[in-house]
Amino acid sequence: MTERILDHPVLGALEPDQTVTFTFNGMTYEGRDGEPIAAALLAAGVRTLRHHEESGTPRGIYCNIGHCFECRVEVDGQQGVRACLTPVREGMVINGGGPLPAPVRDWRKNHA
Amino acid sequence: MRDLIIIGSGPAGLTAAITAAEHGLDILVIDEYLKPGGRLLGQLYEEPGGNWWNGIEESRKLSERAGALGLDIRLGVSVHNIEQENGSWLVYTDRETFEAKSLLLATGAAEAPVAIPGWTLPGVMSVGAAQVMTNVHRVKPGQKGVIIGVNVLSSAIAMELHIAGIEVAAIALPKNNRVNGSAAIPTEVMNALLHVSHMAPSAFVKMGSKLMKNEFMKKMGITFYPKNGVRMWDIPVMLRKAVIRIEGTDQVEGVTLATVTADGKVISGTEEVIGCDFVCIAGGLYPLAELAALTGCPFYHIDELGGSVPLHSEDMRTPLDGLYVAGNITGIEGAKVAMSQGKTAALSIAKDLGKDIAEASLSEAIRQISSTRSDAHIQFHQDVEVGRRKLQEYWEQHATGKRNILV
Incomplete structure (x- = not known):
């Protein structure tokens, strides 16, 4: 479980912000309006953002600044959105992706 | 236009x-x-x-x-x-x-990655990612972390995590393999660190300035470097231990450390597991x-x-x-x-x-x-x-x- 850093000895107190409600994989969460989706989810203890398209293994943030695309999720129907760069907004519907069908490979497994 | x-x-x-x-x-x-x-x-x-x-x-x-x-x-x-x-x-x-x-x-x-088994587990992130979560978004990357890679950036961020009240259990070297290069060789890392020892607090600086004197002292330094590390901001900096694997099923649960020789070879039988809920990779x-x-x-x-x-x-x-x-x-x-x-x-x-x-x-x-x-x-x-x-x-x-x- 992670948590927010409310008081910081050098940076001071965390400034109050508007709270927004959003869903991730059908569950409802709260975040600070405009913070990255990845930060809102991590603050709620959610580390796994998606499962790998091929292997199905769990993935979370890696670089946190948009370079690596490990945090890609579906936001309001749009795929491949980076959770680390995208501000969370009221009512957002976010889904982590899972393994994609691989019909040719599946066929080969049983036939080739 | x-x-x-x-x-x-x-x-x-x-x-x-x-x-x-x-x-x-x-x-x-x-x-x-x-x-x-x-x-x-x-x-x-x-x-x-x-x-x-x-x-x-x-x-x-x-x-x-x-x-x-x-x-x-x-x-x-x-x-x-x-x-x-x-x-x-x-x-x-x-x-x-x-x-x-x-x-x-x-x-x-x-940031360059460092290849370690288990690095795709949720909870493994670049050291810069932990820095941004902590200082910019004010969310703890976890309760207790291990940093892989000993360099200027990782030392600076370890200190920042420490200030924010996040426990850093250790800063250790990456496993020596064909990818990780000199970042996994204790003597090489030691040499690189000695050039930045002015940044580190007392214990490390004092040790560093002595070791800078000549090649023999440098070699002695790494040979006798404490196995459990030298503490910097209360965080053990381990130059003689390497993370050989990140452990966990659905997310990070810990790391396996092993003692390495001065040229980075794992000494078998020295493996130990440290529990943690996040891991930072610092490849520079x-x-x-x-x-x-x-x-x-x-x-x-x-x-x-x-x-x-x-x-x-x-x-x-x-x-x-x-x-x-x-x-x-x-x-x-x-x-x-x-x-x-x-x-x-x-x-x-x-x-x-x-x-x-x-x-x-x-x-x-x-x-x-x-x-x-x-x-x-x-x-x-x-x-x-x-x-x-x-x-x-x-x-x-x-x-x-x-x-x-x-x-």
């Missing part, structure tokens, strides 16, 4: 934008991130003399100055292509295509230069600058008309150097666009880059000056036609 598009709103891009605006240029700044400031945002360290370098505050100052000048800064915009056509630059983004007479690339740096920074590659600008690989950098002169011009670079895209250095490079680039651009820029103010700006470099508190590469000289030689060879530019 606009005079200038700047890609990147970090210390280099913002300083360039401010300087260029002060000289009357019409500018657009683009950045992919949701806040201006770039890598500067996460930075937090105490400078000699007791002042804190607070990246959030520095970013705010730059943004406020930019705001006062009425600068057009578009955040959350990703660039995916660049073309030069009929003497102007076309910048293709996920929103629209922008056009300008000149283009400044200030895209900064990216390299210049993020893909956009420069799209333009056809020639590149040189210079180790002392952190990787491959686009060819440029000390006044931040590239061999391509109307293309300029500033900040970490030119080599890995601190934010203050990036700012002075941004200012220099803006003066060169204004001059090339026909503004009245005195040769003296441009050469003064170039001189300031060097003096900022020599005064830098954090030096990522000990031989950065050597790297800069190498690049300058390449530039002169191009200028005198000794090397052909293939565009």
Whole structure:
């Protein structure tokens, strides 16, 4: 479980912000309006953002600044959105992706 | 048509934008991130003399100055292509295509990964990711972490995590394999660290200054380096232990450490597991230069600058008309150097666009880059000056036609 850093000895107190409600994989969460989706989810203890398209293994943030695309999720129907760069907004519907069908490979497994 | 598009709103891009605006240029700044400031945002360290370098505050100052000048800064915009056509630059983004007479690339740096089994588990992140979560978004990356990779960046961020009340159980080396190179060899890491020992608090400095004396002492130093590490800000820095595996099923549960020989070989039977809920990978920074590659600008690989950098002169011009670079895209250095490079680039651009820029103010700006470099508190590469000289030689060879530019 992670948590927010409310008081910081050098940076001071965390400034109050508007709270927004959003869903991730059908569950409802709260975040600070405009913070990255990845930060809102991590603050709620959610580390796994998606499962790998091929292997199905769990993935979370890696670089946190948009370079690596490990945090890609579906936001309001749009795929491949980076959770680390995208501000969370009221009512957002976010889904982590899972393994994609691989019909040719599946066929080969049983036939080739 | 606009005079200038700047890609990147970090210390280099913002300083360039401010300087260029002060000289009357019409500018657009683009950045992919949701806040201006770039890598500067996460930075937090105490400078000699007791002042804190607070990246959030520095970013705010730059943004406020930019705001006062009425600068057009578009955040959350990703660039995916660049073309030069009929003497102007076309910048293709996920929103629209922008056009300008000149283009400044200030895209900064990216973090190199370190290959360790288990590194795809949720909870494993780059050390910069933990820094941004902690200082910028104020969310703990976890309760207790292990940092893999002992270098300037990881030591600085370990300290930042410590200040924020996050436990760092250890900073250790990565496993020695065909990928990880010298970052996994205790003697090599020790040598690199001794050059930055002025940054570390007492215990490490005292040890470091003794060990600097000669090769024999260095060898003795690593041989007798305490197996459980030397404590820096209460965090054990382990130069004789390496993380050989990250443990966990659905997310990080711990790491397996093993004692290694002075040349990085794992001593079997020494494996131990440390529990933790996050792991930071610190492979160091390299210049993020893909956009420069799209333009056809020639590149040189210079180790002392952190990787491959686009060819440029000390006044931040590239061999391509109307293309300029500033900040970490030119080599890995601190934010203050990036700012002075941004200012220099803006003066060169204004001059090339026909503004009245005195040769003296441009050469003064170039001189300031060097003096900022020599005064830098954090030096990522000990031989950065050597790297800069190498690049300058390449530039002169191009200028005198000794090397052909293939565009």
